[in-house]
Amino acid sequence: MTRPHILYGLPHSLYTGPARAYLRKAGVAFVERSAREPEFRQQVMPVIGRSIIPVLVTADGQIVQDSVDIIDHVEAAGTALSAYPDSPRQRFLAHLFQLFGSQGLLRAAMHYRWSYYQAQDAFLDHAFGVSGAEDDPSRGAMRKMHSYLPGLGVRPDTIPLIEQGYIDLLAALEAHLSVHPYLLGGRPSIGDYGLFGPLFAHLGRDPVPADIMKRRAPSVFRWIERLHAPDLDIPDMPDADGWLAGDAVPDTLEALVAEMGAEMGAELGAKLAALEDHYQRLAPADGDPVSAKPHQRTIGQTISRYRGIPDDVGVQPYLLYMVQRTEAALGALSAEDRRWADDLLARHGLSAIGAPRQALVDRRNHIEVWARP
Ligand SMILES: N[C@@H](CCC(=O)N[C@@H](CS)C(=O)NCC(=O)O)C(=O)O
Numbered sequence: 001m002t003r004p005h006i007l008y009g010l011p012h013s014l015y016t017g018p019a020r021a022y023l024r025k026a027g028v029a030f031v032e033r034s035a036r037e038p039e040f041r042q043q044v045m046p047v048i049g050r051s052i053i054p055v056l057v058t059a060d061g062q063i064v065q066d067s068v069d070i071i072d073h074v075e076a077a078g079t080a081l082s083a084y085p086d087s088p089r090q091r092f093l094a095h096l097f098q099l100f101g102s103q104g105l106l107r108a109a110m111h112y113r114w115s116y117y118q119a120q121d122a123f124l125d126h127a128f129g130v131s132g133a134e135d136d137p138s139r140g141a142m143r144k145m146h147s148y149l150p151g152l153g154v155r156p157d158t159i160p161l162i163e164q165g166y167i168d169l170l171a172a173l174e175a176h177l178s179v180h181p182y183l184l185g186g187r188p189s190i191g192d193y194g195l196f197g198p199l200f201a202h203l204g205r206d207p208v209p210a211d212i213m214k215r216r217a218p219s220v221f222r223w224i225e226r227l228h229a230p231d232l233d234i235p236d237m238p239d240a241d242g243w244l245a246g247d248a249v250p251d252t253l254e255a256l257v258a259e260m261g262a263e264m265g266a267e268l269g270a271k272l273a274a275l276e277d278h279y280q281r282l283a284p285a286d287g288d289p290v291s292a293k294p295h296q297r298t299i300g301q302t303i304s305r306y307r308g309i310p311d312d313v314g315v316q317p318y319l320l321y322m323v324q325r326t327e328a329a330l331g332a333l334s335a336e337d338r339r340w341a342d343d344l345l346a347r348h349g350l351s352a353i354g355a356p357r358q359a360l361v362d363r364r365n366h367i368e369v370w371a372r373p
Pocket residue numbers: 013014015016051052053054065066067068144318
């Protein structure tokens with residue numbers, strides 16, 4: 001009998017969600033273990049060099065960190081239900097929505113989790129394994145997560161805008177998911193998995209934002225259940241079958257791109273410019289780690305705008321890793337499809353995707369490094 005893979009994660013972890021949901025749908029035999037198990041600290045952390053989840057330990061002992069790399073590792077081995085659409089526009093959109101979910105909704109997800117701690121303390125204490133004692137070490141992990149809020153641009157002046165953005169996002173998603181079971185039709189793509197991270201682990205699970213989701217956007221909540229199921233789970237939409245025909249992109253998906261632009265377009269431009277500036281000044285060698293220590297993910301702050309007001313946010317090289325993936329899908333388009341994609345990005349303030357730049361980020365040995373062409 002072949003041994004199952006092991007997925008190290010936690011139920012409330014934003015980035016474990018996509019890996020778990022994908023492995024289930026792909027029919028991969030795996031068991032999930034808590035990152036609090038001693039073997040994670042003893043056997044996995046020395047290899048990956050930092051405390052971060054999810055981590056996949058494959059049946060033959062390979063270690064893969066990163067929600068996106070875990071999906072790609074399984075894809076490379078071959079799967080019956082690939083998360084990469086076959087047709088070019090849908091493939092590009094899948095990447096774009098993966099970028100949105102992985103990077104653009106962290107601000108909202110972290111805001112709703114930590115700004116409302118008082119209103120959902122029993123749920124969060126339970127999730128983080130807090131025993132009740134004031135000096136419980138789990139409280140340290142919670143304090144660390146809470147401390148990320150300013151770097152993510154969660155401040156008193158941005159909070160009302162973040163919350164309106166969440167309502168608008170739910171409305172856009174509801175309009176689409178009340179008609180289609182997944183973003184691109186009857187099967188999930190990397191775009192679904194990317195958005196699932198924040199929309200499941202934080203926004204669809206923590207009591208305050210989950211209540212808003214259930215009341216305003218029942219189809220979005222249902223999509224979360226569906227993505228988390230081991231099968232396609234479409235008894236309520238039985239006619240959906242595979243990717244939307246003819247590389248179609250319904251208007252409801254353009255509305256979702258509009259939400260992406262409103263939420264992260266301005267900060268994306270500013271962060272990519274900051275990364276380019278940093279790279280040019282640093283002139284790193286190929287393979288140089290992006291930070292002195294693997295757990296340092298931010299290389300500095302940048303002044304930006306968020307929904308029309310001044311903003312100040314941390315810059316992570318990992319963002320560029322995700323943007324490059326989207327740009328690779330953009331670069332693979334025919335001239336006509338490329339014009340369509342460029343116009344779409346321009347209409348929604350996302351033209352930083354595909355703009356010329358020298359900085360390159362790769363992932364090697366489980367960390368982000370600067371790369372040279
Ligand atoms: N790019 C990584 C991000 C993973 C990540 O940020 N994981 C969080 C939990 S959801 C974590 O382990 N954080 C630990 C920390 O920030 O100290 C991925 O996609 O796997």
